[in-house]
Amino acid sequence: MVEEKHDALDIVFHALSDRTRRGMLARLCDGELSVGDLAAPYAMSFAGAAKHVKVLERAGLVRREVRGRTHLCRLDAARLAEAQAWLKHYERYWTRGLDSLETLLRAEDAKAAQNAAKKSSCPTPSRKQERNGDV
């Protein structure tokens, strides 16, 4: 009878819905950081940033190890896996679209290849982008 209003996914997605917190997670990829280290890059007050760390912690995305007077934080990606598992259900609803886009691009490539064939051959046009912008 604990009247749970938010399930784990609510809390994880909420934690991810803030650019500051996503930035913290990104920096934790390179290894453990203290709360102070995590807070340093941001313009806000230390206490403000520490609150963000706490949100990440409550979402289970970071784990904290108190070591002397500093609190070391490290990424715990398990909950991210859960979030991605949820999203994966919807993969088919965008891959369909991407597939047709892919088809279109392939057709374009083929046409371009035909036109270019008079001059040279170009086996794999390599339409890979992987552009991301991060954080």
Added chain:
Amino acid sequence: MVEEKHDALDIVFHALSDRTRRGMLARLCDGELSVGDLAAPYAMSFAGAAKHVKVLERAGLVRREVRGRTHLCRLDAARLAEAQAWLKHYERYWTRGLDSLETLLRAEDAKAAQNAAKKSSCPTPSRKQERNGDV
């Protein structure tokens, strides 16, 4: 100089951080639904549910087509793809863990197979779960 405080990812993750909205997205997988249809299953007021639809719409997760007096909504998964692309960056931080888990389970399976070998052979133990609980 528009002073954008929230980027697209903020808004998408926030939209996903509510069970009601995730439920709506799930139901939209089966096809278009009116706002009324979307609202029906929930205990809250119609206007309350309609607000959730609007949040999804502003996040770019649903698109609305006004048709007569009913507003048809349909899933637009492109933004979900962006969210998953972000999560994909972290895949390596949980697959490492899952790999060792996998190794452990494989070892268990192998042992079980050895024990069972005296009675019968079982080619693919099929440790696939895909359990999800959805929404």
Added chain:
DNA sequence: TTTTTCTTCAACCATTTGGTTTAATTATTG
């Protein structure tokens, strides 16, 4: 036209969020 249906809009309320500042806590260092 009148009524009903589907929907938005506006006002309101309680709670949460993201931020601040100041004070308190805890561990290290001089």
Added chain:
DNA sequence: CAATAATTAAACCAAATGGTTGAAGAAAAA
């Protein structure tokens, strides 16, 4: 010991969130 460093805790604030109710609009049906 006293001083400093790393952090939390508490009180506060403005804005956003998630919900309500009641009214209004526009399209369809009577």
